[in-house]
Amino acid sequence: MLGGPLRSAAGGAAQVDVEAVNIRELLTGLGDAHPKLKPIIDKGVAVSIDGQIYRDAWFQPISPDSEVHVLMPLAGG
Amino acid sequence: MTNSETGLKERQFKIVGTRPLRPDGIDKVTGRARFGADMAAPGMLVGKILRSPHAHARIRSIDATKALVLPGVKAVVTHEDFAEVGADLQDVLENVMAQDKALYDGHAVAAVAAISAGVARKALRLIEVDYEILPHVTDVEAAMAAEAPVLHDDIVTSGVEPAPKTPSNVVHRHEFGHGDVAEGLAQADVVIEHDFKTAATHQGYIEPHACVGSVGPDGQGELWCCTQGHFWVRNTCAALLGMDVSHLRVTASEIGGGFGGKTTVFIDPVALALSRKAGRPVKIVMSREEVFRASGPTSSTAMTVKIGVRRDGRITAGEAVLKFQGGAFAGSPVDLGAMTAFACYDLEHVKTVAYDVVTNRPKQAAYRAPGAPMAAFAVESVIDELASKIGMDPIELRLKNAVENGSQSSYGPKFGPVGLVETLVAAREHEHYTAPLGANQGRGIASGFWFNFGGQTCVSLNINADGSVALAVGTPDIGGSRASMGQMAAEELGIGYDKVRTIVADTASLGYNDISEGSRVTFSTGLATIQAARDAIGKLCGRAAQTWGISPDAVVWEDGYARPAGANAGEFPPLSLAEIAETAAKTGGPIAGHCEVNAAGAGVSFATHLVDAEVDPETGRAKILRYTVVQDAGKAIHPSYVEGQYQGGAVQGVGWALNEEYIYGEDGRLQNPSFLDYRIPVASDLPMIDTVIVEVPNPGHPYGVRGVGETSIVPPLAAIANAVSAAAGVRLTELPMSPPRVLRGIDEAAANGKA
Structure with a gap:
């Protein structure tokens, strides 16, 4: 699932299919499938797997039945 | 929500959840603490x-x-x-x-x-x-x-x-x-x-x-x-x-x-x-x-x-x-x-x-x-x-629509165990919610959400020869974290809080640590501290095993002592952390625990705030009469500092809502760059900020911790605006609600026949 500007960069698709067993493969696959996503991914995104949000965790496993969201990066004060 | 519902193991804490003195307290009240401007070369x-x-x-x-x-x-x-x-x-x-x-x-x-x-x-x-x-x-x-x-x-x-x-x-x-x-x-x-x-x-x-x-x-x-x-x-x-x-x-x-x-x-x-x-x-x-x-x-x-x-x-x-x-x-x-x-x-x-x-x-x-x-x-x-x-009670309306475990969030992912409903129920049951109000007074309520996050964290925990512990963290202490880290280390090791000294180490002494931001320190540095303590415990048990001549697997750590795991492991008198530390030089050298982690699993958090305000219809001045913060902390390690975060967020919100404002002139220059003309709240502007800590454990942390530093500033602007609007009899939609702006709202509403 794509949120915010990621969705528009993927041609308006709220949901895209990517074969990936971890976050690194997911982001690489997304960038390959949707080149307009690549600069956004390179600047930094967050990934939610089954509701748990990860930043910069390439090797976090993704199960076949996981719900995955790619989000804009988080910041804090 | 209970620990079993969130997947966390029930645990009786001895030090976590208590309120020991902060290690930097004496320095700060006596002037010994060195702030940025105190440095010299x-x-x-x-x-x-x-x-x-x-x-x-x-x-x-x-x-x-x-x-x-x-x-x-x-x-x-x-x-x-x-x-x-x-x-x-x-x-x-x-x-x-x-x-x-x-x-x-x-x-x-x-x-x-x-x-x-x-x-x-x-x-x-x-x-x-x-x-x-x-x-x-x-x-x-x-x-x-x-x-x-x-x-x-x-x-x-x-x-x-x-x-x-x-x-x-x-x-x-x-x-x-x-x-x-x-x-x-x-x-x-x-x-x-x-x-x-x-x-x-x-x-x-x-x-x-x-x-x-x-x-x-x-x-x-x-x-x-x-x-x-x-x-x-x-x-x-x-x-x-x-x-x-x-x-x-x-x-x-x-x-x-x-x-x-x-x-x-x-x-x-x-x-x-x-x-x-x-x-x-x-x-x-x-x-x-x-x-x-x-x-x-x-x-x-x-x-x-x-x-x-x-x-x-x-x-x-x-x-x-x-x-x-x-x-x-x-x-x-x-x-x-x-x-x-x-x-x-x-x-x-x-x-x-x-x-x-x-x-x-x-x-x-x-x-x-x-x-x-x-x-x-x-x-x-x-x-x-x-x-x-x-015509519905504002808490009832929120409860009818509040997110819970499994709800899809407005930003995409589904929520895990969260505590919004618990904060709303606690606010409704608080005596504040039904206390009588006087003339020109109004009550406001609002809820708020924040993500919280973890991030890169590196911690070293050194066991000293006398059994005391030096804990080195890399996240500057912006809210009492040295005390909280000391509590978590002491809890894991089974020693007294006063045996742990926590310092913020320089950049040459530890691996990279992300900034103290995103309400991440008690969560991620705490998680790393617990893991570093467990790493040290493994080594302490190993030294005890060597001393007894048994397998390390046959040693357990309980209440600050290494003990044989059972009758089959042999009969040996327990060895305390201090006893093992005393002989460390002879059993293999220094004992230390470390953790390097990119912490994930920070639980999101919610808060609900209740505010009573009074508006002077002659001047438009709004005064905060009573304020109650209800927030989910997951698990409060040091409740006083959790309450301090709640109170601080509310107070900054009072300033943001009522007074604070960057004012630019036609020339594009800032007109009020001083605390005389840019007014933050002072003690006389504020009631005591009451707090209620809700604990819905975060399954992503060994003790259930959620960040608490930021969520507390999310509801105040709205809660105060709702209170002041109720007191003034007109919806106020622009911050700060300074006296001229409130007065203008009252006058315009009167002119329109709404007040």
């Missing part, structure tokens, strides 16, 4: 920064000839004294020192190092800057207009179709949400839409930015500074000066408040550049005026919110358009505002649109839960009015 020079008096001007030339020949002046630096950096740091560098243009009143254009403050000030006056003054814009909506002066030729709005071809002050348009808002609104019995505005406010930390930088002739540098993240400061300063990261060692001082405002650099690279040129240490301390003009306040905003509700209290759709200006550079927290705006509610149809806008103001910096308080102000104000319109 032999041969130190004084650094001062020349700042643009113009809101927007091209810099034709800078001539420092006369300043450099002034006796006592040792160095002058401009943008030419910094390295070329990549795109990721270009804005940081340009904000530290202007290049071709000064982009706001107070933008640094040059700096001088001299033997005294007097000489340095005189030298600044001798630096000749030839400016070409350009038209400026400081208001977010004015900056979006087609005829607005454009700050950057290379900003072309992204996220709109067709893609524009000309530069603009609108950096991007981003859209979030799901469902079909039009369809949802069509199902509503009542739809309310309002426009809202909030002013830029400053974090208001009492300690100004201060640092001492020193670069020797061998290129080795040291920096002492007040910051929320000295590892980030090290990496950034090294890049801006073209140094190897290993050539710069940064030590974080005690910090007199940050609240997000000390998560970037302003003066630190300048002190280092001056020192490198002068060959002596250089100290820079910002004045309060500089802090206001040239550090990072938060965004000012313009927002529109539309929400529909059925008469049974079910919200059918929510929509928001958010426009945030983030000062002279891209990066306002508008996306976070858009992602959090409706996060409290389980909505089938929701849409938020975010515009990031640049203006001739200082580059915004993070301020607790960046972007969320303003968005919550707008959304929760409309929710309040909807409740009134359909």
Whole structure:
């Protein structure tokens, strides 16, 4: 699932299919499938797997039945 | 919600959850604590920064000839004294020192190092800057207009179709949400839409930015500074000066408040550049005026919110358009505002649109839960009015729509175990909620959400020969974290809290640690501390096993002692941590535990605030009479500091809601850069802030911890606006609700026959 500007960069698709067993493969696959996503991914995104949000965790496993969201990066004060 | 429901093991704590004295307390109340401005070095020079008096001007030339020949002046630096950096740091560098243009009143254009403050000030006056003054814009909506002066030729709005071809002050348009808002609104019995505005406010930390930088002739540098993240400061300063990261060692001082405002650099690279040129240490301390003009306040905003509700209290759709200006550079927290705006509610149809806008103001910096308080102000104000319109109790309306475990969030993912419902129920059951109100008084309620996050963390825990423990963390202590870390280490090790001394180590002593931000320290440094303690326990058990001549697997750690795991392991008297430590030199050398982690699993958190306010109808002055914060902490390690975070968020919210405001003149200059004219709340403005800690454990932390530092500033703007609006008898939609603005609202409502 794509949120915010990621969705528009993927041609308006709220949901895209990517074969990936971890976050690194997911982001690489997304960038390959949707080149307009690549600069956004390179600047930094967050990934939610089954509701748990990860930043910069390439090797976090993704199960076949996981719900995955790619989000804009988080910041804090 | 219980531990078993969230998957956490039930555990009886001995030290976690108690309220021991903070280790830095004596130093802070006796003046021994060393803050940024307390640092000194032999041969130190004084650094001062020349700042643009113009809101927007091209810099034709800078001539420092006369300043450099002034006796006592040792160095002058401009943008030419910094390295070329990549795109990721270009804005940081340009904000530290202007290049071709000064982009706001107070933008640094040059700096001088001299033997005294007097000489340095005189030298600044001798630096000749030839400016070409350009038209400026400081208001977010004015900056979006087609005829607005454009700050950057290379900003072309992204996220709109067709893609524009000309530069603009609108950096991007981003859209979030799901469902079909039009369809949802069509199902509503009542739809309310309002426009809202909030002013830029400053974090208001009492300690100004201060640092001492020193670069020797061998290129080795040291920096002492007040910051929320000295590892980030090290990496950034090294890049801006073209140094190897290993050539710069940064030590974080005690910090007199940050609240997000000390998560970037302003003066630190300048002190280092001056020192490198002068060959002596250089100290820079910002004045309060500089802090206001040239550090990072938060965004000012313009927002529109539309929400529909059925008469049974079910919200059918929510929509928001958010426009945030983030000062002279891209990066306002508008996306976070858009992602959090409706996060409290389980909505089938929701849409938020975010515009990031640049203006001739200082580059915004993070301020607790960046972007969320303003968005919550707008959304929760409309929710309040909807409740009134359909005749429903405002907590009941929220409960009918509150997100729970499994709800899809407005920003995408499904929530895990969360505590919004628990905070709403606790607020409803609190005696405050039904206490009587007097004339001209009103009660407001609002809820709020924040993500919280983890991040890179590195901790070392050293077992000393006498059985005491030295815990080295890399996250500056901005809220009592040394006490909390000491509690968690002591809890795991089974020793007394007073046996653990926690320090914030310098950048040469630990691996990289992310900034103390995002409410991440008690969660991620706490998690790393627990893991480091468990690592040390494994080694302690190993030493005991060697001593007894049994397998390490046959040793367990209980209550500070290594014991044989059972009868089959053999019969040996338990060995205490101190006993094992005493013989460490003979059993294998020092014993230490370590943890390096990129912590994930920070639980989101929710809060609900109750406020009573009174409005003087003659003057429009609003006074806060009573305030109660209810917030989910997951697990409160040191309840006093959790309560302190709750109270602090509420107090900053009171200032933001009622008084605080960056005021710019027609000339684009800041009119109120002092605490006399920019009024933060003082004790006499405030009631005691009551607190209720809700604990819905976070399954991502061994003890259930959720971050607490930011969520507490999300509901106050809305809760106070709802209270003041109720007291004034008119919906107030612009912050701050200063007396003239409240009076104008009352007068306009009276003129319209509404009051």
